[in-house]
Amino acid sequence: MKKTVIDFLLLNNKQLNKDNFLLVLQSPIPVSDIFPGQFINVEIKDATEIFLRRPFSVLDVDYEKQTISLLVKILGRGSRKLTEAKEGQKISAIFPLGKSFTLPDKNDRILLIGGGSGVAPMLFLSKICGLDPDNVTVLIGARSSSDHIDITAYQPYGNFFFTTEDGSLGEKGYVTNHTVFIDRLTQFSKIYTCGPDLMMKSIGRTAIGKSIFCEVSLENMMACGFGVCLCCVEDTKAGHKCVCTDGPVFNVNDLKW
Amino acid sequence: MVDLGIKIHNLDLKNPVMTASGTCGFGEEIADFFDLSRLGGLVVKGTTLKHREGNAYPRMAETPSGMLNAVGLQNKGVDNFIANIYPRIKDMDTHLIVNVNGSTIEEYVALTERLNELDKIPAIELNISCPNVKEGGMAFGISCPSAEAVVKAVRKVYSKTLIVKLSPNVTSIAEIAKAVEGQGADSVSLINTLLGMAVNAETRKPVLSTITGGLSGPAVKPIAIRMVWQVYNAVKIPVIGMGGIMNATDAIEFMIAGASAIQVGTALFIDPTIPVQIIDGITQYMERHKIQSVNEIIGSLQC
Ligand SMILES: Cc1cc2nc3c(=O)[nH]c(=O)nc-3n(C[C@H](O)[C@H](O)[C@H](O)COP(=O)(O)OP(=O)(O)OC[C@H]3O[C@@H](n4cnc5c(N)ncnc54)[C@H](O)[C@@H]3O)c2cc1C
Ligand SMILES: Cc1cc2nc3c(=O)[nH]c(=O)nc-3n(C[C@H](O)[C@H](O)[C@H](O)COP(=O)(O)O)c2cc1C
Ligand code: FES
Numbered sequence: 001m002k003k004t005v006i007d008f009l010l011l012n013n014k015q016l017n018k019d020n021f022l023l024v025l026q027s028p029i030p031v032s033d034i035f036p037g038q039f040i041n042v043e044i045k046d047a048t049e050i051f052l053r054r055p056f057s058v059l060d061v062d063y064e065k066q067t068i069s070l071l072v073k074i075l076g077r078g079s080r081k082l083t084e085a086k087e088g089q090k091i092s093a094i095f096p097l098g099k100s101f102t103l104p105d106k107n108d109r110i111l112l113i114g115g116g117s118g119v120a121p122m123l124f125l126s127k128i129c130g131l132d133p134d135n136v137t138v139l140i141g142a143r144s145s146s147d148h149i150d151i152t153a154y155q156p157y158g159n160f161f162f163t164t165e166d167g168s169l170g171e172k173g174y175v176t177n178h179t180v181f182i183d184r185l186t187q188f189s190k191i192y193t194c195g196p197d198l199m200m201k202s203i204g205r206t207a208i209g210k211s212i213f214c215e216v217s218l219e220n221m222m223a224c225g226f227g228v229c230l231c232c233v234e235d236t237k238a239g240h241k242c243v244c245t246d247g248p249v250f251n252v253n254d255l256k257w
Numbered sequence: 258m259v260d261l262g263i264k265i266h267n268l269d270l271k272n273p274v275m276t277a278s279g280t281c282g283f284g285e286e287i288a289d290f291f292d293l294s295r296l297g298g299l300v301v302k303g304t305t306l307k308h309r310e311g312n313a314y315p316r317m318a319e320t321p322s323g324m325l326n327a328v329g330l331q332n333k334g335v336d337n338f339i340a341n342i343y344p345r346i347k348d349m350d351t352h353l354i355v356n357v358n359g360s361t362i363e364e365y366v367a368l369t370e371r372l373n374e375l376d377k378i379p380a381i382e383l384n385i386s387c388p389n390v391k392e393g394g395m396a397f398g399i400s401c402p403s404a405e406a407v408v409k410a411v412r413k414v415y416s417k418t419l420i421v422k423l424s425p426n427v428t429s430i431a432e433i434a435k436a437v438e439g440q441g442a443d444s445v446s447l448i449n450t451l452l453g454m455a456v457n458a459e460t461r462k463p464v465l466s467t468i469t470g471g472l473s474g475p476a477v478k479p480i481a482i483r484m485v486w487q488v489y490n491a492v493k494i495p496v497i498g499m500g501g502i503m504n505a506t507d508a509i510e511f512m513i514a515g516a517s518a519i520q521v522g523t524a525l526f527i528d529p530t531i532p533v534q535i536i537d538g539i540t541q542y543m544e545r546h547k548i549q550s551v552n553e554i555i556g557s558l559q560c
Contacts, residue, residue: 222317
């Protein structure tokens with residue numbers, strides 16, 4: 001897969017809830033294969049003090065329409081500016097970047113756990129993993145019901161469960177307190193997760209304890225996104241690895257968790 | 258047709274545009290984005306005698322118009338370079354230059370001797386200016402006697418093109434440039450990153466694990482141009498300029514101030530195709546100004 005710098009056209013920018021936006025970007029050329037966990041590095045134009053690009057996971061791809069969808073959560077200056085972009089605007093991005101999750105085997109029963117903007121690669125994985133929806137369980141956590149995004153379009157691909165810290169949707173608490181996680185974990189052959197560091201660490205350690213295959217998608221401050229600056233390192237059992245090229249997806253057994 | 262060719266000592270560069278050490282990996286990482294044979298030269302990631310893990314995370318902070326890095330020369334060491342990387346990149350159709358780093362003079366010498374054996378490495382860039390390592394690094398580049406001592410020792414064992422990369426973190430960069438020229442440097446390159454620091458107001462903690470780091474990007478450009486001009490006026494050897502070059506105009510400004518060639522660094526993170534845009538932009542500039550040879554631009558500042 002050749003990496004390229006492309007001027008996308010912002011086809012659609014839809015606010016999903018207070019902080020989350022769905023951006024649909026159209027490429028002028030056919031998009032190459034993209035898999036869940038891979039990301040694109042987006043230029044934020046006309047924003048003073050923003051110098052570097054910002055990484056965002058791919059939420060969906062439509063090869064026919066040549067579009068890539070992103071789920072953008074406002075976290076700081078750059079993400080806010082991006083969500084203010086107008087339809088019809090050009091947005092430069094470098095893609096496809098990073099390694100994807102290992103796609104499950106035919107007989108796997110998988111658990112996907114997403115927190116915050118980490119749901120993006122989980123929804124994408126549920127859609128393209130090629131499993132019987134009965135074998136796909138998706139657990140999504142957020143602070144409150146208003147922080148959850150509408151996942152109706154993904155509902156056919158798996159069994160969805162929710163947690164909220166205030167109990168306003170699904171079970172109250174963190175994803176690691178959910179019945180699926182507490183009582184049914186050993187039913188799964190593979191766990192995939194993306195979200196806040198503490199959430200992934202807690203899931204990862206549990207998976208290691210129960211010897212269940214587990215992959216996590218790490219976040220990191222990136223300058224280039226394609227492996228030349230060596231800024232984005234995670235200290236793994238094999239030494240410093242670049243999150244942008246050796247990851248962002250790592251097997252928990254390779255991490256110093 | 259305009260002539261973009263320039264000479265840095267024994268190197269005939271097809272054009273004055275190179276990529277800067279630590280910002281283009283070993284070339285392979287940017288090969289997807291453009292044809293590397295278009296480059297005048299490519300300076301590979303800083304290499305040391307032994308494997309180095311580099312500094313702890315976080316190693317990067319964004320700043321207005323630039324960034325701070327504290328990578329700390331992460332690399333797998335020269336043996337790995339020779340065994341695994343060199344065979345893969347040696348036939349690239351551009352000048353490959355290795356950026357050489359040591360903690361002691363003996364290390365600089367030993368590393369240079371190893372690289373001397375490699376046919377397809379016509380030049381080294383001696384980094385006496387890295388602000389992100391505890392021993393050696395910048396310490397050699399901030400005083401004339403120590404800079405002279407390293408260059409003298411390396412010159413004894415190296416007969417190919419020797420470029421010395423200078424630190425901007427000094428009172429007079431021209432003096433250091435003259436000192437290394439006196440010891441037989443064939444060219445000087447400047448600037449390496451400027452020592453900087455970022456603080457997180459919420460946590461009252463430094464942003465970088467090393468507290469201080471190296472500033473690069475457009476924020477440093479005026480300082481870099483000033484230094485190129487000062488050094489150009491102080492030495493006879495060709496000057497290679499860098500620091501915040503983002504486009505062809507920036508590159509031409511450096512050349513007018515006295516740079517024979519330029520290196521593109523941090524700009525690659527924003528757009529890895531920038532070197533090609535700069536080469537094309539220089540050509541267009543020359544056509545527009547009816548300049549035959551790019552050499553006519555070098556040091557053409559009119560005060
Ligand atoms: C591989 C990868 C995939 C990602 N996917 C998504 C996604 O699908 N949707 C989404 O909303 N966000 C995603 N992020 C996070 C997103 O990159 C950051 O939210 C964004 O860079 C913040 O930029 P900012 O200018 O708004 O923040 P700033 O104003 O620069 O900083 C505010 C805070 O944002 C955080 N931050 C800044 N830069 C990064 C960064 N590069 N990575 C992580 N946190 C950062 C820091 O905690 C910082 O304190 C992803 C990050 C990575 C590394
Ligand atoms: C992430 C990063 C890593 C760097 N690593 C090296 C290095 O290994 N050796 C070196 O001589 N300079 C290194 N530099 C300095 C650059 O080569 C260059 O001198 C500097 O960044 C100024 O140019 P720029 O503003 O165009 O980036 C590094 C710079 C950055 C940003
Ligand atoms: S962000 Fe540059 S190497 Fe990963």
